Amino acid sequence: MDREIIILVVxxxxxxxxxxxxxxxxxxxxxxxQYFLQxxxxxxxxxxxxxxxxxxxxxxxxxxxxxxxxxxxxxDLRRDRR
Numbered sequence: 548m549d550r551e552i553i554i555l556v557v558x559x560x561x562x563x564x565x566x567x568x569x570x571x572x573x574x575x576x577x578x579x580x581q582y583f584l585q586x587x588x589x590x591x592x593x594x595x596x597x598x599x600x601x602x603x604x605x606x607x608x609x610x611x612x613x614x615x616x617x618x619x620x621x622x623d624l625r626r627d628r629r
Contacts, residue, residue: 578617585624 579597586593600620601613608616 575613575617578614578621582617582621582624585621 582597583590583593586596588596597620600623601616604616604619605611608619
């Protein structure tokens with residue numbers, strides 16, 4: 548009985564971990580797409596611009612997730628357009 552519960556708990560934790568990993572990757576992809584739609588540059592220039600922004604943020608705020616950096620870039624873009 549106890550062994551079955553442990554197996555169920557471990558399985559649930561693994562499932563939640565995989566789900567989180569999948570959703571986190573999807574968020575970064577969605578944010579990248581949102582950036583490319585908002586900037587009015589050809590795709591190759593937009594990719595270079597995004598890479599520069601991400602590199603600057605990664606220097607100033609190391610250890611954050613890719614989605615965090617992308618959210619900051621989009622927030623800066625919205626702020627600068629006001």
